[in-house]
Amino acid sequence: MENAQKTIVGIGNALVDVLVQLKDDHLLEQFGLPKGSMTLVDADTSQKILSATAGLESARETGGSAANTVRGIAQLGAKTAFIGKINADEMGHFFRKSFEDLQIKPHLLTGNIPSGVAATLISPDSERTFGTYLGAASEMVASELSDELFAPYDYLHIEGYLVFNHELIEGILKIAKKNGLIISLDMASFNVVEANLDFLKRLVNDYVDIVFANEEEAKAFTGKEPEEALLEIAEQCSVAVVKIGKEGSLIKAGGQQVRVAATTVNVVDTTGAGDVYASGFLYGLANGFSLANCGKLGGMLAAEVIQVVGAKIPDQAWPKLLAAVEEMKA
Template sequence: MPEPRYDVIAIGNAIVDVMAHCTDELIDELGLTRGGMMLVDEEQANQLYEAMGPAREISGGSAANTLAGLSAMGAQCAFIGQVADDQLGAVFAHDIHAVGIDFDTPKRAGEPATARCLIFVTPDGQRTMNTFLGASQFLPATALNEEAIGGARILYLEGYLWDPEEPRAAMRRAIETARAAGRKVAFTLSDTFVIARHGEDFRQLMAEGLIDILFANKAELAAITGKEDFEEGLAEIAPLVPVLVVTRSEEGAVAIAHGERAEAAAEPIAKVVDTTGAGDLFAAGFLFGHVRGRDLATCLRMGAIAAAEIISHIGARSEVDLAALIESKLG
């Protein structure tokens, strides 16, 4: 097998995060649910954008956040996701390239526009998010760079993107491509609502041996198994995947790989500022350890350190040298 070009290639929603500070009064004026997240249509997105003050625009989306963390640690990464041929599509491409991630998915002509998450940050640090999924939901299998997929150690798939039909077909094709090349497939369940809609698909993928690394949080584990007891849920899923990783917020995380079990405590921090991206960066830390051949317990610790850094400030991009931070914490 040829030496991989990439450590991780990911497929996910290509979303531009548009973040601006605002007053509590503006949240009320716009009729938003303070601290909540809701899906909006393009007209609503445009109206909210016009109401925003000076904003910061960065590439976002769950899988893209994970890759940004991996790249910051020194991994070679590539992203596959759909943007439109518009201004925010150019912003997404520029920003993801700027953090060292290869991205060559052809832009989509016409409507809808590039996906965006409009984030209003009030003085107390609370984030009110409004997401327009736009073009990200229309990734066709023909847009896949199959050579790049076959040249990556791990194909990482974002569960959120399993919901729309077109990218779901693309991800199935990507799994076939990775498998044919002898590569590993990692999958994150993303959210309980995705499991409610597609849990049977995910269980079938596991039964067919098509998932090598499965990421879930405690609630998602309960949703995929139907078991509220955490240990019972682990016992049901662990035999179906070579590596199972389950996070439990402040209770830390558990991983089971080929019968070996490891646990890691949550990394202590002075103050939790913003939990957005915590799971994404945990996955980044774990995957970086995995592709570098670290033992299971160390992989979990690396994930916990990366997650702790990201929740200590606003935004899903690290504000320190993540690689140096992890190595210093590991000793």
């Protein structure tokens, strides 16, 4: 791999996560949200949830799987951009400013309905439940995207959640492939894979260079356990990554295969672990790191994010991470 600074653009649902610390679980029952689940809700329900939790301790941060990955890559010091859709409302302005503050180039289209919001309801036992309103993010269509958006970049990272809109995701992949980008796909969720299996297999085979899957997603995609799943996925793309939680990750590219151990930490909340693993891995790949160091850096970022609530690595963790990056470059 040549050692040159490559640029990475992400595309996905532009959301704002509103993280709320619940005192008990009665609000989950009130809104019919199964504890621990991600439930898509309409604008009215989203507003009612936010109103009902207004008096509780809460915080806001940018969300969406690919957006989380791009944020991590930017914090590692790479040149990044993000393509998504927001409304010109308060949540949309918050999303745009957060990305601009991190030097992420925001290619943000403007929708007609409110910006997407994920109410992240955290129970006293640390279990999290999502009531997600996609909002303007759901209005993105392939015809709004152009060669000019993709051509300046070397890599495209796309979240599997977009696979529900077949026309959109294939349209994106066609433009990216036409413009010579290396395409990275995070499979997002085992139920996403199950619901779109044949279509997703064709996409991976025809367009995708790098696949990220956790153990459940890999099994949904191949019907196999991690080691065998890795081999099958690697036959369809250039780089296959299967994350196996506290067991670390398995990586295969061509004839090279590595297993990377995970760091043992106190788990508070697993939100964003897969997203920031992809941040570290793609940053490493773009900077010519060995496969083992790509996986190691991904694992280090994931270990930091699972020790806190939400999908954002705390500021105080970055000096240690950036020092580790410099050692890998040496």
